Amino acid sequence: MRDDLAISVSHLGKSYKIFHTDAHATTAAEAVMRKLRHPTARQSHELVQALDDVSFDVPWGEALGILGRNGSGKSTLLKLLTRVSSPTAGRIDIKGRIGSLLEIGTGFHPELTGRENVYLNGSLLGMRRAAIRKHFDEIIAFADVERFLDTQVKRYSSGMYVRLAFAVAAHLDADILAVDEVLAVGDLAFQAKCIQKMREVSTQGRCVLYVSHQLQTVSALCSSAIYLDRGHLSYTGEVEEALTRYRQSFQSGSEQALAEASRRGGTGEVRFDSVWVDDEALNPAAPKQIHFRIRGNDAASGSCYIRAEVRNDEGVLICQCDSRLVGAIWECAQGGEGTLTIRGPWFVPGLYSVDVLLFKSELLDAWTSACSFHVVTDLPYEGYADSAAYEYGAALAEFEYKVQ
Amino acid sequence: MNDQETLTILPPGRVPIPSVRGLLMGREVLYSFVRRDVTLRYRQTALGIIWVVMQPLLTALVFALVFGQVAKLPSGGIPYVIFAFAGLLAWNMFNTILTRSSPSLIQNAGLVSKIYFPRMLVPISVCGSALLDFTVSFTFLIVLMIAMGVTPGFAILLLPLWMILVLFLATGIGLFTSALSVRYRDMNYIVPFFMQFLLYASPVAYSASAVPSKYRLVYEINPLNWLLTEFRFSLLNLRAPSVWEIIASLVVPVAVFIAGAFYFERRERSFADFI
Known part of the structure; x- marks a missing residue:
């Protein structure tokens, strides 16, 4: 391994055995019975290649963005690099200590206080108690939770929880910091602080690995990027080029989009070609625009309409927008493009996904999670309050109080 | 930063050796x-540490009533409560470690699937609170013995040794059951049932001398039998263990622990994929 490299990955592969439900023993008794009946038989299974022949190098001082659609192997790659899971082929060489932040607040115990959790989490992430003690005040100041140090974290708001968890990880003395999708929560100011912190890490000659769907943060932070396509490394190099490839994978006609379309529900007579949003991070009060393209089918007749359903990250249906209600229909033969604009209600900060359905008299196409966007905590109100002031309602209201 | 040592990650090999160095580095996690x-x-418990004493004391009282008063079993001239409590001291440590370590990996699934650390620390860490419980109830037993005029001999100096052997035996089995439970959740049912069976199959509530001689042979291959005899010998000056019992009780727990550690290590790297 060359001296200027922090990480060297060569021919890395990870496959999972997927057992067919009727063939896989999930109880010990079943496993024993099966062994007794067929002592030599192997269980039938399918090998799923989550990562295949991936090779790349990361020099010191680099912030590497890892891009790819869901299921492309990004998280698997991070898990292999952080030793959570083990590879089935290839080799990874890592110089120095790697600290990971794969999911916000792992290792936090709801019954423990903020202070206790800082120590617990810190030691799980590989910090010594002495080091935690040294950085303790900094961590607390960074997270902005001084007043709640001795409160159990189960009473924290989700924002406080996230800030404290990131603060602990950010103060790791790790040489390499692996971060997965953690910034999807927290308000804009805190996100900026996190990006700043990660940039510091990479400019100090250490190294950051960053997985995110938030493209702006990738281009703001990363100095190079890789693009994964269904387990294969399809691009290594410039951030802009990787981002372009990632965006293209959503465009019509791409191999990936076509393969996915045939698996969707509905008769398939007419289908959506692509569905996208311009901006994945939006303010609560901003209009949400969802663009789509319908691929026409010459053999089809009649007209069709669209129903878009917006769900929050718990799968709760927030609103449904049926195009018939506003008098919009499309001709099946021609197809066409369109844009749905949702102006109200104001959305509560969080992650939203959009399902789009296409109907004639029957269901033509059902595309679940066709696109997603994320509403940031940048509130359209003048006053300031902790998150309890807005996070429990289903939506944010445009309201006023008159004081008499 | 070039003086850093390089870590190489390869696919799991055939026979992984448990890394003592890794465990030492993980002592802060432990x-x-x-x-x-x-x-x-x-x-959030009102009585807190009192439960540690109450639980074995109440059990010992029940045993004294049922086995001592109703069934009139022998206790070697020792008050039955103390006789039973001494057995429970060893039994509770064994039981606590085994029943808490078996589901420990599943209970910490979030950690196991997200953060790297030597996974063995999870079932092993159970020993900490078990030892604390042991210390509290041991102190209480001493108070009880003084109050009831029972004095131990010099053999009490050997107590730490027996204690460590119980620790090895319980942790060794716990390494097996916790690793197995990642794939087979049946362990959650098997272990408590097995422990209930074992409680009555071992001389915890009664004396081994009360066992009819035709069952003796089966009885004597139970490692807990040796350890309980040794506990009562050290604490209450009862029958000294025979040489073969001492040798067996030294060899078996250590062997079980080593075998458990190897088995655990072999499974360890696949935990995150299955849990």
């Missing part, structure tokens, strides 16, 4: 786990 367990067990 400490944190133990601290967490201890803090959580007594938070």
Whole structure:
């Protein structure tokens, strides 16, 4: 391994055995019975290649963005690099200590206080108690939770929880910091602080690995990027080029989009070609625009309409927008493009996904999670309050109080 | 930063050797786990540490009533409560470690699937709170013995040795059951049932001398039988263990522990994929 490299990955592969439900023993008794009946038989299974022949190098001082659609192997790659899971082929060489932040607040115990959790989490992430003690005040100041140090974290708001968890990880003395999708929560100011912190890490000659769907943060932070396509490394190099490839994978006609379309529900007579949003991070009060393209089918007749359903990250249906209600229909033969604009209600900060359905008299196409966007905590109100002031309602209201 | 040592990650080999160095580096994690367990067990309980004493004391009283008064079993001239309590001291440590370590990996699934640390620390950390319980009830037993005029001999100096052997035996089995439970959740049912069976199959509530001689042979291959005899010998000056019992009780727990550690290590790297 060359001296200027922090990480060297060569021919890395990870496959999972997927057992067919009727063939896989999930109880010990079943496993024993099966062994007794067929002592030599192997269980039938399918090998799923989550990562295949991936090779790349990361020099010191680099912030590497890892891009790819869901299921492309990004998280698997991070898990292999952080030793959570083990590879089935290839080799990874890592110089120095790697600290990971794969999911916000792992290792936090709801019954423990903020202070206790800082120590617990810190030691799980590989910090010594002495080091935690040294950085303790900094961590607390960074997270902005001084007043709640001795409160159990189960009473924290989700924002406080996230800030404290990131603060602990950010103060790791790790040489390499692996971060997965953690910034999807927290308000804009805190996100900026996190990006700043990660940039510091990479400019100090250490190294950051960053997985995110938030493209702006990738281009703001990363100095190079890789693009994964269904387990294969399809691009290594410039951030802009990787981002372009990632965006293209959503465009019509791409191999990936076509393969996915045939698996969707509905008769398939007419289908959506692509569905996208311009901006994945939006303010609560901003209009949400969802663009789509319908691929026409010459053999089809009649007209069709669209129903878009917006769900929050718990799968709760927030609103449904049926195009018939506003008098919009499309001709099946021609197809066409369109844009749905949702102006109200104001959305509560969080992650939203959009399902789009296409109907004639029957269901033509059902595309679940066709696109997603994320509403940031940048509130359209003048006053300031902790998150309890807005996070429990289903939506944010445009309201006023008159004081008499 | 070029002086850093290089870590190489390869696919799992055939026979992985448990890394003592890795475990040593993880001692801070171990400490944190133990601290967490201890803090959580007594938070939000009104009586807190009193439960540690109450639980074996009440059990010992029930045993004294049922086995001593009703069944009139022998206890070697020792008050039955003390006789039973001494057995429970060893039994409770064994039981606590085994029943808590078996589901420990599943209970910490979030950690196991997200963060790397030597996974062995999870089942092993259970020993911390078990030792604390042991210390509290041991102190109480001493008070009880003084109050009832029972004096131990010099053999009490050997007690730490027997204690460590119980620790090895319980942790060794716990390494097996916790690793197995990642794939087979049946362990959650098997272990408690097995422990209930074992409680009555071992001389915890009664004396081994009360067992009819035709069952003796089966009885004597139970490692807990040796360890309980040794506990009562050290604490209550009862029958000294025979040489073969001492040798067996030294060899078996250590062997079980080593076998458990190897088995655990072999499974360890696949935990995150299955849990």
